[in-house]
Amino acid sequence: MSGPLHPADAASAALLTDLYELTMAAAYMADGNHGRATFELWVRDLGEHRNFLVAAGLDDALRYLEGLRFEGEALAYLRSLGRFSAEALEFLAGLRFTGEVWAMPEGTIAFAGEPLLRVTAPIIEAQLAETFLINTVGFHTLIASKAARVTLAAGEKDWVDFGARRAHGADAALGAARSAWLAGAAATSLVLAGHRFGIPVTGTMAHSYVLSHPSESEAFLAFARTFPEDAVLLIDTFDTVAGARVAVAAARELAAEGIRVAGVRLDSGDMAMLAREVRRILDEAGFPDIRILASGGLDEHSVAALAAAAPIDGFGVGTRLATGGDEPSLDAVYKLVQDASGPRMKTSTGKATLPGVKQVHRIEEHGKVFGDTIALADEAGVAGWPLLRQAMAGGRRLDPPEPLTAGRERCRAGLASLPEPLRSLEVKAEAPVRVSDELRALARRLGEAHPPAAELH
Template sequence: MTGNEALSADLYQLTMLQGYHQQRMNDIAVFELFVRKLPACRGFLVAAGLEQAVDYLRNLRFTPADLDWLSGTGFFKAEFLQRLRHFRFTGDVHAMPEGTVFFPGEPILRVTAPMPEAQFVESRLINIVHFQTLIASKAARSVLTAPGKTLVEFGFRRAHGGEAGIFAARAAYLAGFSGTATLGAGRRFGIPVFGTMAHSFVQAHPSESEAFEHFARANPGNVVLLIDTYDTEGGAQKAVELASRLKSSNIPIKGVRLDSGDLADHAHKVRRILDAGGLTGTTLFASGNIDEYTLARLQLAEAPIDGYGIGTRLDTSEDAPYLDCAYKLQAYAGIPRRKRSEGKATWPGAKQVYRRFDADGLLAGDTVTLVDAPCAGRALLQPVMRDGELVEPLPSLDRIRAHAKNQLEQLPDYLRVLKDARGYPVVISSELHALAETIDREQGLIPGPKSAPARPLS
């Protein structure tokens, strides 16, 4: 937790808080985080980032330095800033477990807290949950496209900042990747780390053969050679020649890496060279602007590639760089609230999502309804925090990863495709429709006699 974490927020969060403070609007509010619609060619999303969101909420504080800076902006009254010295998150959180598959219109996280607390955390919660969900959802597509392959997150250098690179590695591993090339993510989250060599190492030596041998003797337990600096098949042949020289030192060549050109064609040729040279156990690893679409083409070509480094297009979610993600007020002071903005209307009240399964255990449909409305299916939002503290310890990353694997196994075939995924049925319950209509009539937004006032939330 850094000293300026509290300032990872938009200015309007604090200007609104000053207004709430002045009017003493401290009643309980309910906010929900959800995604309005899927990006093109996507059939589902994978929830991620809850652990970091909870860490933010538990440790949220304004430091003296934060308050001094805020005072200097001229926006805030001294008495309000004094109140912020004691600002803490004391509310409740319900959320879908990380790794859960979800769909548009479904709340994946619900905050119930005094209005100033619930309002203020909006920006950072979206920032954390949106990004990891974005990356986990894209990574899951590669996992489904290339089952059984070693997939390594390779994108730190082109991620949009250091935190993004670390969180992308976590999100990809959560979704089923084998590991990351990023040391910081390995240390922080216990993710397996993978690494080979760069072209510069080869170029720095008088010959490719000498570079390979120096690397192998320096890293005898992890000899993965990048063979395409000059000529891919020529590099493969040099790897075979090196293997015979290393035999007396008991140093095996673990793998070779391809990073350019027609990967399928090179892979077939290199595999033949390695096998003919007795390196049948040496793996082929490929990188270079790979994403799920590239994987699909390589799978179709039956390329004999054992693993892939997937970087830029994953860590930037190149084909869908953002989600239409929102965090909206659903109730205040016990009364359901509803936004009616054109194209951005919300369903009022605190909600739960229930999931149904078919006879084969595959996802069959979801229902979004009020938290106290009876509904068949499995409730997806679970209690995470109560009164600002964890209800129980959060699951380990390995447990989250196992949950995500189970979720992907439950996807029906029509959601596994990379393009034109058919819409998954998400039903808005009759209770929610009725409540929305009641609120709209109360506000004079639809014609007809006013109904009984919207009932307070239980």
């Protein structure tokens, strides 16, 4: 009953929230608390295999904030719960997002603890957006960060997103394809992502297509005759090496008709060994131009190993990309850092936060990231350029949505600027992030008011 088959409207978006955002809104309202507050969204910890993030999801976040309103059906449902006073419902009916947003543009390389996005607004508006913002920025950033690792692994070789069938629903398939392309994929198999975002679409054939013909040979011939420019033949339905010989025979027959086979795809077995054998068969038959593509359970580690050791020209990465694979979630949080009374921090065990409205400054040396400083936004004299840019004022976007190609180029440049320890797919490097003295002093002052003061990160 979810999914792209249901009219998605403002009512759906407004209710895409945890109930507590609404009960807190009602409580703030009852208290007459309409003071301005700032919330920041960051990822607390990247897990043991990640050294960096690629910020993504900002476009969806801004779209949500611009469109936020409680109307008709949504209000009627909230009324039906019997929890909200008439005044609270009336207040929600009139609510619009009127605040400002600062954020890292999509494709920016970021590290743990750095605010990716910051919202300043009357506290009810800022609080209400929590669930949606964590959901959207967290998911897109998760997949873009994973995709960037695959891009690093593939090096000079191409890789494409094959994740649609294993993503968590239709929306996730679309979002994953978008984030994958943002972070370096050459194409996607998902047609809707091509339509919506202009991403190149690609594809080969399924085992069922081979099985539905009297023989592998007839399947290959029929497919290539329908797509004479770019047919990629799936050769592992029965036996990969035998399938390569069948592909060669078909390619010879097709060549006589002026049809060119573009590639073959391996989808099972020992890929490195099979790729070498298939390459030998293709080369000996006089088809050095037929490319070898590999797919099937790949992730950044297997892509790196195969890219280094096997004559594979391109990779299809699906499940482990579109679900996040070994890390299916980010530890993303959205926390109050300042309100009308000043900077705020929480000191819960292991979950302490840094207080105050912040900016992140980056320094590069010789084209490589040297280090970031998390500082107070109004702190003077911090070296480096600011990563958070203002995206919204008075509830409106300052600029039209940027083309996805801009984020893609930003990510490409960002990955090129990552120095060696941070590029590693295996070794956990120390994040090149420091907290400014002024911010650290503020945290210490506030922490002393609430022992046990917790670690600062």
